[in-house]
Amino acid sequence: MKIIIINGPNLNLLGTRETNVYGAQSFDAYFASLKAKYTGLDLSYYQSNVEGELINKLHETGFDFDGIILNAGGYTHTSVALRDAIAAVKTPVIEVHISNIFAREEFRHTSLLASKCKGSISGFGMDSYRLAVESFL
Amino acid sequence: MKIIIINGPNLNLLGTRETNVYGAQSFDAYFASLKAKYTGLDLSYYQSNVEGELINKLHETGFDFDGIILNAGGYTHTSVALRDAIAAVKTPVIEVHISNIFAREEFRHTSLLASKCKGSISGFGMDSYRLAVESFL
Amino acid sequence: MKIIIINGPNLNLLGTRETNVYGAQSFDAYFASLKAKYTGLDLSYYQSNVEGELINKLHETGFDFDGIILNAGGYTHTSVALRDAIAAVKTPVIEVHISNIFAREEFRHTSLLASKCKGSISGFGMDSYRLAVESFL
């Protein structure tokens, strides 16, 4: 079973950026622990700050992977192009957020992506990713 | 570890109501399978169609249970009183939805409850409840 | 043919409350005259001020009655839960209003229920109920 985690803008700074909101763990460290836990899965990981490169990666993986876990960061609230990419691919996409986006600024309460995703998970910190992986089992 | 699932209005009809949206399984059958899977947990279940009774149950369990999993159904989008109840109790509350609320009518995209919950999970069918249980482990 | 009239909040005060808007006749007196007129029908009547109890009654009658005539009063404009109950049951539901809701406050111009009902009748005073009964003949 091939699953990819795709992280969007600023998530490369996890562990550095606003640690009161996002926690102090880097994503690489977290991803290593996740792989260790789910040894039966073929888990991979991609990050980019460029909206179009996230679209490229969705196109590349979206026809033969079994699942995509997408944290599109700030593009969640503004990108019709990403929404179209999710609708265009075959692989089911799960939207995750580390923080509870509904407890933050008003403009973060709207997701342009959610309606095209299979499901949404937000607010569990890094554990949001594990729950998304669980959803594919 | 004591966890309760609280279901709101119309969820007593699961398996009967709009099966194309909610599936054909009754919640009782699903709950039995969930209990069987998580034998180490003290799982209980409550359902009411009355907003105020849901508030009563939150008050009753919200100070000594370890977790509350709440699917408030239609009250999700309209109830400030439930929101206040969630904010008033000590136990962390997870909001779940069976369907992807973001792919339905516009007024279902807003949750008055989400910002006071620890996290939100929606769109995974009945499996949304299991993922919520997982989040407490 | 089994038909039930379900009245929501404050309609127990008919004949007492704001008689310039709703008229001076109590609903019991009106209902008696309606039963007398339609002797071939099995007409029953229920009233509650509690939103959840209206939902309970819809569930209870919504699978084997032939028609439901619903005046949800103030819940008409605020209740997603009632809307979901109407969508969940099999029996066709007719929405009625005694006063012309479009000639009153702005917030009464929107009905969350109407789109899930078979039809809507408003503004004919008590006669709105009779027209709803007629619609089932």
Add this chain to the structure above:
Amino acid sequence: MKIIIINGPNLNLLGTRETNVYGAQSFDAYFASLKAKYTGLDLSYYQSNVEGELINKLHETGFDFDGIILNAGGYTHTSVALRDAIAAVKTPVIEVHISNIFAREEFRHTSLLASKCKGSISGFGMDSYRLAVESFL
């Protein structure tokens, strides 16, 4: 008792146009059956696609007829001039719609006419006209 049914734009196409929404019966056929049923009434019928001609007809009949049944079609949602005409005449006007306008596009949920009419009936197919006639008895 003199009653007129006034139909607005596109209703001349009934039986031809979008039959999944409006049904396959022409209005002429329906009107004949209605006249046959209510032989004690002086029922007449008028249709125009021109907003101003509908206003002319309201002026012409609105001072000596006993009732006007108006289906203003698309002008329902846009015409302040028709609203003014209804307010200007003496005869009570009943607004009818064949389809359930609340279950269609957002812009059809608002009626500029309703607040000046005696009552509104929508969603019963052709039977909406009969219920309107009933309301005058």
Add this chain to the structure above:
Amino acid sequence: MKIIIINGPNLNLLGTRETNVYGAQSFDAYFASLKAKYTGLDLSYYQSNVEGELINKLHETGFDFDGIILNAGGYTHTSVALRDAIAAVKTPVIEVHISNIFAREEFRHTSLLASKCKGSISGFGMDSYRLAVESFL
């Protein structure tokens, strides 16, 4: 002179819930002190988390009591049905709030009830109730 204080959802938790907002005193203790102060008045008290039961109580007391002091909690901002109940009864109703609702979330700035009440008092902590009692003297 018969006056009743009616408290809505979550106010049974006063002294327990969000003490930084609402203070640490239970309402029972406060009510005892209020009765002690106004010995010449016939003061009573009712609380429910159920919207419809608050309506029932308004109907029950709203025709022979001299005053009703209502803190409808979260229902203040969402309940057309409560608004209608206030409009339907004869007894003057005073709306009170413990906290300054205008200094809290946006959705708390709108009261559906205020326009049907005789007056509104908010922001004085428990003392808001005393000022409401004073207004009847």
Add this chain to the structure above:
Amino acid sequence: MKIIIINGPNLNLLGTRETNVYGAQSFDAYFASLKAKYTGLDLSYYQSNVEGELINKLHETGFDFDGIILNAGGYTHTSVALRDAIAAVKTPVIEVHISNIFAREEFRHTSLLASKCKGSISGFGMDSYRLAVESFL
């Protein structure tokens, strides 16, 4: 100097319609008195309930008359086509209203025509027309 008064929908009912708002004088009587007062002017008058005929009349008079006084009634608030007609002609157009449109329903506070007219006069009863004539002197 050639000036025409063009009246829109329902203004043929002046003296009949809502006399508390518009007064009891017919426009023909008023127009006669106006002509008598301004004998030096070539004053004419046109009325139609049909939007397109008002446009036709604007085209017909809008290139060689010296002034147009337009009371477009309900079309004032809804007609982009009339606005375009005013912009298309050479003759200056004055918008008049008998009643104070700003003291009436919200939707009457917006004029689609005003920005293309030379000036606007409202609220002076029939005298609004005289002031418009004065403005051309």
Add this chain to the structure above:
Amino acid sequence: MKIIIINGPNLNLLGTRETNVYGAQSFDAYFASLKAKYTGLDLSYYQSNVEGELINKLHETGFDFDGIILNAGGYTHTSVALRDAIAAVKTPVIEVHISNIFAREEFRHTSLLASKCKGSISGFGMDSYRLAVESFL
């Protein structure tokens, strides 16, 4: 017959300020010509840039003058206090504007004052004042 013209903020700059919008004539020169024309009237004039002083002047003249002609300039669109002052006095107030406010910025299309004035005149340049004087004759 005592009539006062009250001018609000920046109108002291007439003839200096944005002459493409307001023309090159000073108000003093215009006022002199107006007085000369209407010798039978007791015409006076007041100008202030201070909102509260305009209110003071309305109070001072609003009980024994026969007419007030008010150009409130920028306060037209923002001042509830001026609106209240107009509603509070007995003398009828006419709102005038030199430019066509409907052909300018969006926020100038709304007048908080108009609904409390007897009538409104805008767009005729300085001549707007003369038409207002005419309306009192």
Add this chain to the structure above:
Amino acid sequence: MKIIIINGPNLNLLGTRETNVYGAQSFDAYFASLKAKYTGLDLSYYQSNVEGELINKLHETGFDFDGIILNAGGYTHTSVALRDAIAAVKTPVIEVHISNIFAREEFRHTSLLASKCKGSISGFGMDSYRLAVESFL
């Protein structure tokens, strides 16, 4: 192949009206050149300023013509009735505009007709009509 061009309000003034926006050519001259170019087609032309007559013409041609090219002018932005007419007929309708409606006033950016048309073409001057004809080849 039978194709009709239907022009709405004010388009009879082409070549006269706002020539900076619409150009100096009359539509008759343009139509002659178009006919000359597409000799293999049965091209006809209709214009009216009356909304209802445009609807009549759509009904008349909408069941046996092969294509309708519609420039509804100002009715584009306000007419639900025209929208319904387009939806009611069988012949595909192409919406055209001479000017770029998106570069003009805000209210011209919304078309009530577009969603019921096969396609839309705007901004090419008279050439918009030729492109529409091309689309049928």
Add this chain to the structure above:
Amino acid sequence: MKIIIINGPNLNLLGTRETNVYGAQSFDAYFASLKAKYTGLDLSYYQSNVEGELINKLHETGFDFDGIILNAGGYTHTSVALRDAIAAVKTPVIEVHISNIFAREEFRHTSLLASKCKGSISGFGMDSYRLAVESFL
């Protein structure tokens, strides 16, 4: 204990202005009775129609008085500057209104001041001031 009542625009007309809304008593008469009742307090009074002078008075009294009772009249709904003044001073400010502002025009339902005041009291007629005084005891 030093307390000042500050009244804003048009409140100098109390007893004269719109007596159906505000009652027939002048504020001076009322203030005398209030002083007589609370002889133990150092009560003073100030009124101005000028927004900036109200700010000046808040600055002057806002650092050594024990309480400020402010009825800002029409400035309540429009003045960010007054709001800033309330936030800037040390003395607690109570907002009062004579009428029930929630039962009047829509724009009176919003107070820019309330969130910076300690509490709000509205709808009790002149008695609103007494309740505000009571709140300081």
Add this chain to the structure above:
Amino acid sequence: MKIIIINGPNLNLLGTRETNVYGAQSFDAYFASLKAKYTGLDLSYYQSNVEGELINKLHETGFDFDGIILNAGGYTHTSVALRDAIAAVKTPVIEVHISNIFAREEFRHTSLLASKCKGSISGFGMDSYRLAVESFL
């Protein structure tokens, strides 16, 4: 004559993605047929999913090409930066869409680009590109 077609996000999937909306033909195949048809033109083609690269290409071609045909996909509705690029270059830009964007989700009805383009063509499937090419002839 040098013309370039620039396609934005997800259009590389044409023939693969949502074929019920966009058809089953790949753009490469279509482009080959277009080149074959217009042999007298120097037609080229570019596609990118990256917003900034589309801007780069507009800068690169926008000063010496004769025409640009732009289908910006999802960026159409969200990109001020692309809008600025279109405004910045000299070459006229034609906006095209394969589907009828007005018949899809609400947010697709707004184009940030259209007002800076020479013209817009939408809804003709692949044929939209041919019509755009035609517009340059």
Add this chain to the structure above:
Amino acid sequence: MKIIIINGPNLNLLGTRETNVYGAQSFDAYFASLKAKYTGLDLSYYQSNVEGELINKLHETGFDFDGIILNAGGYTHTSVALRDAIAAVKTPVIEVHISNIFAREEFRHTSLLASKCKGSISGFGMDSYRLAVESFL
């Protein structure tokens, strides 16, 4: 070179008011240091809490000074009259704010003045004034 700094409401309290937002320095002290730094300039200073007096000062200095630096405080967001004054004068006006108005309440994000000023500077504390002075050099 003659430059004046004009400060609006509450800025006389600088150093006293909300020192966490505005800092502890009084404006007089700051102004002295600024004068000391720019000895080659003729710098003056004015403050008023009265909107109309700020307008008066703009009129007085706006035709022969070389620059005006305006911090209109709370009037920034509400005053059309000040906006008109800025547009009316010849001297370029620079808008300054001490705090970052975009990081504060929503209503502070809109400036009615900015579009008529030459430029805007906000968020640099007292240093905002120095940068404004620099802009004139």
Add this chain to the structure above:
Amino acid sequence: MKIIIINGPNLNLLGTRETNVYGAQSFDAYFASLKAKYTGLDLSYYQSNVEGELINKLHETGFDFDGIILNAGGYTHTSVALRDAIAAVKTPVIEVHISNIFAREEFRHTSLLASKCKGSISGFGMDSYRLAVESFL
């Protein structure tokens, strides 16, 4: 002291693009003059049209530079991702704009970035950059 100027989309065209808005000087020429003026500073410069590359550059410089001067062009109004990047880095960011964005299209009045920046400067032409440099001294 290390300071970087980061320019966003289309600013590479300065001196070429819309010279009536942005002036005729290229940014390279301007930057050279700025470096010459501030020889004591370590000034660098970066430009990209790609949103994600601007984010990359903010990450790269945002932890050890002393100041960032950001003109995000069109992304200012649409990019939550850039806003998050500014919030994530340590270095203070100053937002600059060459033109007065408040005097341009409505959508340019909102900045998603401003609330996370230390300060904002707009409207001074190229000189906006110099003032931003000054703010770090």
